[in-house]
Amino acid sequence: MSKHHVSATVNGDPVEYLCDPRETLLDCLRDHLGVMGVKEGCGTGDCGACSVTVDGRLVCSCLVLGVEAEGAEIGTVEGMGTEGNLHVLQEKFIEHAALQCGICTPGILVAAEALLKKNPDPSETELRYWLAGNLCRCTGYDKIIRAVMDAAADMREAS
Amino acid sequence: MPEIHLWSGLRHLAGGEEIVAVEGNTIGQMLDALVAKHPRLEPAIKAGVSVAVDGQIKPNNRASKVSEESEIFLLQKLRGG
Amino acid sequence: MALDSGKPKFKYIGTRPNRPDGLDKVTGRARYGADISAPGMLHGAILRSPHAHAKILKIDASKALALKGVKAVVTRADFADGLSGEDWNIQENCMAGEKALYDGHAVAAVAATSALIARDAIKLIDVDYEPLPHVTDVDAAMAEGAPVIRDGAADYSVPEGLHPNVVRYFESGRGDLDEGFAKADLVLKRHYTTEAAHQGYIEPHACLAQLGADGKGELWCCTQGHWYVRQMCAAALGLEVSQLKVTPSEIGGGFGGKTTVFIDPVALALSRKAGGKPVKLVMSRSEVLRATGPTASASMDIKMGMTKDGKITAASGTYRMQGGAFPGAPVDETTVLAFANYNIEHVHHVGYDVMSNRPKQAAYRAPGAPMAAFGTESIIDEMATQLGLDPLEIRLKNAVKEGVRATYGPKFPAVGLIETLEAAQSHDNYAVPLGPNQGRGVASGFWLNWGGDTSASVAISEDGTVAVTVGTPDIGGSRASMALMAAEAFGIPYENVRVHIGDTASLGINEPTHGSRATYASGLAVIQSAKECIQKLSKRAAEAWGIDPDAVIWEDGFARPSGPNAGEFEPMSIAEIAGNMSSSGGPISGHFEASPETYGGSFGTHVVDVEVDPETGRTTVLRYLVVQDAGKAIHPSYVEGQFQGGAAQGIGWALNEEYIYGEDGRLQNPIFLDYRVPVASDLPMIDTVIVEVPNPGHPYGVRGVGETGITPPLPAIANAIAAATGVRFTKLPLTPPRVLAGIKAAKNA
Numbered sequence: 001m002s003k004h005h006v007s008a009t010v011n012g013d014p015v016e017y018l019c020d021p022r023e024t025l026l027d028c029l030r031d032h033l034g035v036m037g038v039k040e041g042c043g044t045g046d047c048g049a050c051s052v053t054v055d056g057r058l059v060c061s062c063l064v065l066g067v068e069a070e071g072a073e074i075g076t077v078e079g080m081g082t083e084g085n086l087h088v089l090q091e092k093f094i095e096h097a098a099l100q101c102g103i104c105t106p107g108i109l110v111a112a113e114a115l116l117k118k119n120p121d122p123s124e125t126e127l128r129y130w131l132a133g134n135l136c137r138c139t140g141y142d143k144i145i146r147a148v149m150d151a152a153a154d155m156r157e158a159s
Numbered sequence: 160m161p162e163i164h165l166w167s168g169l170r171h172l173a174g175g176e177e178i179v180a181v182e183g184n185t186i187g188q189m190l191d192a193l194v195a196k197h198p199r200l201e202p203a204i205k206a207g208v209s210v211a212v213d214g215q216i217k218p219n220n221r222a223s224k225v226s227e228e229s230e231i232f233l234l235q236k237l238r239g240g
Numbered sequence: 241m242a243l244d245s246g247k248p249k250f251k252y253i254g255t256r257p258n259r260p261d262g263l264d265k266v267t268g269r270a271r272y273g274a275d276i277s278a279p280g281m282l283h284g285a286i287l288r289s290p291h292a293h294a295k296i297l298k299i300d301a302s303k304a305l306a307l308k309g310v311k312a313v314v315t316r317a318d319f320a321d322g323l324s325g326e327d328w329n330i331q332e333n334c335m336a337g338e339k340a341l342y343d344g345h346a347v348a349a350v351a352a353t354s355a356l357i358a359r360d361a362i363k364l365i366d367v368d369y370e371p372l373p374h375v376t377d378v379d380a381a382m383a384e385g386a387p388v389i390r391d392g393a394a395d396y397s398v399p400e401g402l403h404p405n406v407v408r409y410f411e412s413g414r415g416d417l418d419e420g421f422a423k424a425d426l427v428l429k430r431h432y433t434t435e436a437a438h439q440g441y442i443e444p445h446a447c448l449a450q451l452g453a454d455g456k457g458e459l460w461c462c463t464q465g466h467w468y469v470r471q472m473c474a475a476a477l478g479l480e481v482s483q484l485k486v487t488p489s490e491i492g493g494g495f496g497g498k499t500t501v502f503i504d505p506v507a508l509a510l511s512r513k514a515g516g517k518p519v520k521l522v523m524s525r526s527e528v529l530r531a532t533g534p535t536a537s538a539s540m541d542i543k544m545g546m547t548k549d550g551k552i553t554a555a556s557g558t559y560r561m562q563g564g565a566f567p568g569a570p571v572d573e574t575t576v577l578a579f580a581n582y583n584i585e586h587v588h589h590v591g592y593d594v595m596s597n598r599p600k601q602a603a604y605r606a607p608g609a610p611m612a613a614f615g616t617e618s619i620i621d622e623m624a625t626q627l628g629l630d631p632l633e634i635r636l637k638n639a640v641k642e643g644v645r646a647t648y649g650p651k652f653p654a655v656g657l658i659e660t661l662e663a664a665q666s667h668d669n670y671a672v673p674l675g676p677n678q679g680r681g682v683a684s685g686f687w688l689n690w691g692g693d694t695s696a697s698v699a700i701s702e703d704g705t706v707a708v709t710v711g712t713p714d715i716g717g718s719r720a721s722m723a724l725m726a727a728e729a730f731g732i733p734y735e736n737v738r739v740h741i742g743d744t745a746s747l748g749i750n751e752p753t754h755g756s757r758a759t760y761a762s763g764l765a766v767i768q769s770a771k772e773c774i775q776k777l778s779k780r781a782a783e784a785w786g787i788d789p790d791a792v793i794w795e796d797g798f799a800r801p802s803g804p805n806a807g808e809f810e811p812m813s814i815a816e817i818a819g820n821m822s823s824s825g826g827p828i829s830g831h832f833e834a835s836p837e838t839y840g841g842s843f844g845t846h847v848v849d850v851e852v853d854p855e856t857g858r859t860t861v862l863r864y865l866v867v868q869d870a871g872k873a874i875h876p877s878y879v880e881g882q883f884q885g886g887a888a889q890g891i892g893w894a895l896n897e898e899y900i901y902g903e904d905g906r907l908q909n910p911i912f913l914d915y916r917v918p919v920a921s922d923l924p925m926i927d928t929v930i931v932e933v934p935n936p937g938h939p940y941g942v943r944g945v946g947e948t949g950i951t952p953p954l955p956a957i958a959n960a961i962a963a964a965t966g967v968r969f970t971k972l973p974l975t976p977p978r979v980l981a982g983i984k985a986a987k988n989a
Contacts, residue, residue: 020356031355036275037268039492041442042525046912049442077268086266094262097877100716100885102265103272103443103492131920135912137440137493138716139881140888141920164649167588168397168411202396211650215937216688217837232649235410235572237688 008069010035011079019066026050028066029076037077037106041135048134051107052076058114060133077106080113088151088158089113098147100138108134112148120156124149161225163193164232172199186210187221189231207236251796252727253940256877257734259720261490270490273446273462274522281448282311282351284510284521285358286503287365288531289340289347292374292597292905293387296340296367299348303364309357312513313365315348319509320478327475329566333600334476334505340369341389341565342597343906344530351510351519374597374905378539378562381405381596389565389595405595407567410575412648413556413588420554420586424545428623431541432615434954434972435898436534436562439604440889440917443492444523445532449507451477452516457484461504464494464713465752467693469501470744476505477512484508487743488713495889496603499752502532526910533602534899536561536569538611544619548627550634554586555579557615561608562594563601569593570601570608578612579647581657581684581843582638587647597905603754606687606947610890610954614972617683617955622968631682631959632665635845639684656869656933657684657843663929664845669865677851678862679963684845685951689944690755691836695748696765698726698773699829702822704797704815706730706773708766709742711750712758716885716946717878721759722766724874725940729770731796732814748833756944759874760839760935765832767939772830780824781812838937842945844868846887846952850960857980859895859961865927871935871943879945884926886949892918893950894957898973 003018010033017032024043029035029052038061041049045060052061053075081087089109092098099105108131115122115130122130127148128141136144160180170177174197181196183189190210194201210217211232217223225231264270301313316337323331336345348365352358373387380386381403388404397409421427447461457479463469466486474481491498507521523532539560545553557578563569571591579587624634639657646652664670664682674680699707708726712718719739727734751757774794781799782789791806792799798811821828847865852858866883873879896916900908909915934941954972961979962968967986969979 022356027355030274035268036271039272039443040274040522041444041492042912044525044911044913047442047525077266081267083263083267086263090266093266094258097256097259097717097875097881099262099265100878100881101441101443101491101493102261102270103441103490105265106268109266125921128921128923132922133919135442135917135919137442137495137889137917138885140884140918140926141923142884142926143877143881145920145925166412166649167414168409172396206395206397214650214653215837216650220835220837223837230650234648235412235576237573237576237690 004067006067006070008071009073011076021067023066024062025064025066025069026061029061035076035078039103039106048111049104049107051110051134053110053114058111077109080109087113088154089148092147092151096143096147096150098139098143104134104136108136108144116152116155120152122152161189161227161229161231163189166233166235169200169203169233172203173197184224185221186217186223186225189225209234209237250728252724252734253872253874254876256875257720259717260723260739261714261719272443272492273489276448276460277520278448278518281518281520282353282514283355283358284349284351284507284519285362286346286506287348287362289336289343289345291340291369291371292343292376293372294340294369295372296336296338296347297370298368300366301348304350304361307357307361307364309353310350310361311517312351312510313348314506314509314513318513319476323475330472330501331476333566334502342599344527344599346506346531349506349510351514376597376901376905378537378560378594378596381562381594382560382592389597393567393595406592407595408593410571410591412575415586417554417556417586417588421545423553425548426623426627427543427545428619429543430619430970432618432970434538434611434614436537437604437893437897438529438534438915439495439497441493441495441497444525444528445503446522447504447507448518448520449504449511450516450518451508451512453512455479455483457508459484459486459504459508460489461486462489462491462498464491464498464715464754466744467711467749468499468752469504472501473505473508477508485743485745488741491713491715494715495605496607496754497533499603499754525912529910529915530907531599533600535604535607536563536601540611540615542615542619544623546623546627550627550629550637552582552584552638555584556588559591560594561592562596562598564598565595566600567593567595568601573608574612576648577609577686578616580686581640583640583644584647605886605889605950609685609687609951610893613683613685613951614954618958618970621955621959632661635684636661653840654933654936655841655843656931659931659933660843660845660867660869663867663931664847664865667865667929669847669863669927672849674849677854677964678849679960680847680849681956681958681960681963682845682847683952683956683959684843685948686841686843687756687947687951688841689760689839690757691761691839692751692755692757693749693835694761694765695750695833696762696769697747697829697831698766698769700773700818700821702818704813704818705736706732708737708739709746710739710762710766711742711747712753712762713741715753716881717875718758720878721763721874725763726766726770729767730774730814756946757839760938760942760944761836763942764836764938768832769830773828776828777814777817780817783824785809840871840935840937840943842869842943842948844948844952846956848956848960850957850964852961852964852979854983857976857983859974859979861891861924863924866949867929867931868945868948869931869933869943870945871938872932872941873930874942876930879930880928882945883928883949887926887953888918888923890950890953891923891957894954894972894974896973896975
């Protein structure tokens with residue numbers, strides 16, 4: 001089966017890959033580009049572990065085909081912050097113990113960042129509904145919600 | 160002699176006895192003596208039991224010491240989760 | 241030495257530092273089961289039965305093998321022969337033999353040069369099935385004429401005359417039920433059911449396996465217990481156990497479901513057949529739901545007697561539990577724990593472990609306890625309502641405490657049930673006024689906890705920092721608690737300790753992170769290993785000073801002369817002693833290998849307020865409180881996290897989660913859209929109170945906390961819905977259609 005050549009940007013860096021038309025963006029990120037912070041929890045768009053942004057829009061990368069990413073700017077958890085210069089959300093997740101096993105954490109961080117870009121001051125209810133597409137089985141969400149609200153407050157203060 | 164309390168599901172394998180007195184200084188010796196006295200208990204003991212000695216459940220330690228005064232209960236084999 | 245002397249005052253224990261693996265896990269660089277590759281790696285895929293029960297007449301893989309890129313196909317013939325007991329059960333579950341026993345049962349597998357080719361290839365395998373009658377309901381599976389899953393599977397315990405699908409039987413109790421019920425002013429009898437719920441870890445099972453014809457292999461996988469994986473795989477494949485090395489990846493949730501194997505032996509078999517090339521095998525979500533362990537479903541009859549002032553006079557329960565196509569439903573735990581919260585003189589339990597055409601159940605957080613609690617705590621609540629008594633008072637009146645004889649036989653050591661009930665009673669949540677269609681439910685729960693085989697090692701590095709190696713995978717922050725306990729023992733900063741999860745080649749055997757045992761047992765092992773190090777460090781200082789080792793004490797990371805009589809010497813730091821290690825006698829390390837038995841059980845009490853929409857039957861959880869005994873909370877944030885996570889899982893089990901089988905015996909909801917676990921918008925904040933009744937069997941008083949939290953929510957939610965609607969529900973889950981139907985039926989009655 002012939003493969004398609006795709007050029008895109010991941011976390012600001014230009015990338016190229018060859019993909020089978022059946023492969024998802026999630027497959028391409030993980031298997032062709034080694035971007036392993038993007039996780040597969042379901043493959044059906046129900047768990048949000050594979051959340052990325054495509055041209056600024058939050059999507060489940062398991063529901064996007066690899067070939068659709070031609071020319072797109074893709075953002076993953078790896079682009080949020082670097083060691084020594086973490087995103088406030090990343091710092092707050094550690095501080096609030098907002099992760100236990102950590103498998104859902106990259107997707108939740110990407111989703112939360114996308115929300116705070118649109119709405120820097122979400123209510124708890126708005127935040128809970130925004131994150132309703134990101135399953136966490138360990139925490140009961142309590143500490144995740146607190147971490148994001150705390151990060152949002154810090155970010156508002158800083159801006 | 161230390162006395163072993165059987166859970167009721169085991170009693171029909173021990174001639175209806177609820178409490179069996181057996182010789183033994185360790186859990187292992189005691190269980191062996193119990194099986195010697197009531198051979199029909201062998202598959203149950205082999206399948207694995209938990210032994211409570213003075214309130215402390217000792218799941219798999221045949222070498223654990225028991226004394227005349229110890230209160231000993233056999234329990235269904237318990238596992239973690 | 242300062243350890244264990246007098247009442248402990250802690251410097252590090254009880255603080256909330258950042259977890260050591262936090263940075264890895266918020267930046268995406270932590271490596272989970274599916275995140276690793278090897279040169280020359282093949283990809284595996286598994287063909288699964290579409291039938292609930294069928295004879296496998298013939299498997300023809302010739303077309304699959306002819307596909308370019310396919311390197312190996314395995315069937316049951318590629319596994320070891322002659323297994324028995326649980327080894328056979330696990331092998332049979334990983335790869336079907338003569339029969340497919342449930343929808344999703346593995347029948348063959350392929351390794352190919354890409355995941356896409358492997359997936360294409362399994363479609364080319366022809367399997368001739370002869371479908372057989374099936375059964376997926378526990379009561380139906382015990383009834384006369386039900387299809388037999390496997391004749392001869394019953395063990396010694398099953399009385400004559402029961403259906404061959406009943407494979408284990410339990411009976412226990414004490415006293416005289418008739419006498420107990422005769423003393424009661426109120427006797428109630430109810431039938432309850434709970435459905436199978438899946439552990440629902442977000443990370444599907446994944447592994448990377450390599451096995452040569454020489455019988456030597458390596459396996460990387462996400463697991464709660466890699467020594468268990470090693471033993472199970474070695475048995476399934478006929479290997480010497482030590483020839484297989486298993487390295488645990490980071491683990492994306494397990495909750496009991498990753499204490500066994502499903503795909504690891506298959507990946508190893510594929511690798512061996514493909515000439516020793518590494519094979520990566522990753523499950524899809526629907527494979528996880530169809531073919532890995534949910535917990536058992538339960539059908540229960542409970543009877544209880546009570547005086548009008550709320551004293552329980554007698555209780556009996558019959559528990560029929562469906563653990564899928566193999567023995568192992570946790571009915572032993574269910575019967576032991578059913579009435580264990582309460583001091584009851586006359587009590588009796590009967591349990592049946594029943595096979596059916598469902599996947600092999602696996603442990604799920606406090607296996608067997610939540611079902612038991614649903615029956616017991618529901619009937620107590622209904623009796624409290626009928627007698628006009630406060631539900632917490634009624635529990636306080638019957639609660640067990642130190643010295644009380646447990647319903648399962650022995651006397652309780654120090655336990656904290658009464659303390660959790662009192663803390664719940666005095667909590668603000670218990671006094672919040674409720675509005676229309678709102679109701680409050682309470683329930684208590686218990687888990688015995690566990691010790692189990694435990695090995696650990698603690699090594700002093702040249703600069704005086706400490707490397708800790710434990711064998712229990714870190715599933716929810718246990719590296720932080722290990723580091724805190726090591727820091728406390730040595731009296732050195734938390735940051736100077738690095739905690740590693742060792743592979744199967746680096747320590748003696750370990751049981752998994754299960755049974756709420758990691759912080760208790762590995763923690764105890766770390767403390768004892770640290771003590772051994774401290775003894776050696778103190779001895780080095782004594783030798784340097786030329787005094788007796790007994791004249792040296794260890795304090796805050798320093799060796800000091802114990803008093804003026806010992807001599808006048810400047811305290812020697814751990815770094816100083818470590819720096820001279822090579823010239824003063826060589827390496828310094830400490831070890832622990834044992835099965836600690838002094839674990840203490842943990843009781844919890846939950847209080848929940850709900851609102852039920854009378855138009856739709858939908859339940860909204862308004863507020864939720866978890867009070868639980870932690871003995872001593874090492875890292876309180878992660879203790880709270882266990883409380884909250886357990887509650888959330890229990891809420892899901894109570895309200896939404898269930899395995900739904902069709903008439904055809906196939907699972908109807910094998911994706912997260914339809915198997916609906918709680919999402920963020922389903923839940924409120926989950927309030928927590930950590931009660932600390934120290935476990936006398938742990939140097940710092942630790943009790944395991946992981947499992948108890950899932951036990952009270954099932955009845956607590958049902959009790960709250962009963963209070964909100966006036967309708968008593970006895971069948972879980974309490975989905976909107978079921979609750980609506982109940983409300984309507986009550987109106988029409």
